[in-house]
Amino acid sequence: MSKPIALTQSLLEQAIHELTARDADLARVHADLGAPPMWERAPGFPTLVHMILEQQVSLASARAAFDRLRALVEPLTPQGFLELDDETLRGVGFSRQKTGYGRHLAQAILGGEFALEELHRHHDDEARRQLMRLKGIGAWTADVYLLMVLRRPDVWPIGDRALVVAAREVKRLPADPTSAEMTALGETWRPWRAVAARLLWHHYLNTPRVR
Structure with missing residues (x-):
């Protein structure tokens, strides 16, 4: 192929x-x-977390929350994200639902259930399927990741x-x-x-x- x-x-x-x-x-x-x-956006965990924050809020609001998160954890890694408690994430701007999505994503990467670094090797349908298997990653987030990060035409x-x-x-x-x-x-x-x-x-x- x-x-x-x-x-x-x-x-x-x-x-x-x-x-x-x-x-x-x-x-x-x-x-x-x-x-x-x-x-375009950089591939990796931070960008997906940022896209989760962007769901159903303004881009400016999501950017402010993401900047607060990066001020706490730099570099932003799955392990670093999981070390933050719910109260800290709420103060950053994560809803309870988005906290759950971020934790699920981090755990899936660390547990080897989701190979984010391999996503660029997959064609569009398979890459979208891999992303949408994750809790909180729907069609919009998957498509924008493919378009902006993987630069699919x-x-x-x-x-x-x-x-x-x-x-x-x-x-x-x-x-x-x-x-x-x-x-x-x-x-x-x-x-x-x-x-x-x-x-x-x-x-x-x-x-x-x-x-």
């Missing part, structure tokens, strides 16, 4: 060229804003709120697209759905909205 493909700057440019040639709406985003940055995180809003605006839809509509929309952008997502996020981050 071939090795999984990771997005590079040259592949990003190729994908944008192909997507904008066949989708006028994405072409407009690119013409207005240029190419999106090559957003054809991941499509339909549960991402910013992506839904951007899709509605860019495609001029009357309402937020449903999960089924997001899935169908993504099909038109294969095999570069993750690059389409990056263009849509680029639009989202550069478009003022009334709160």
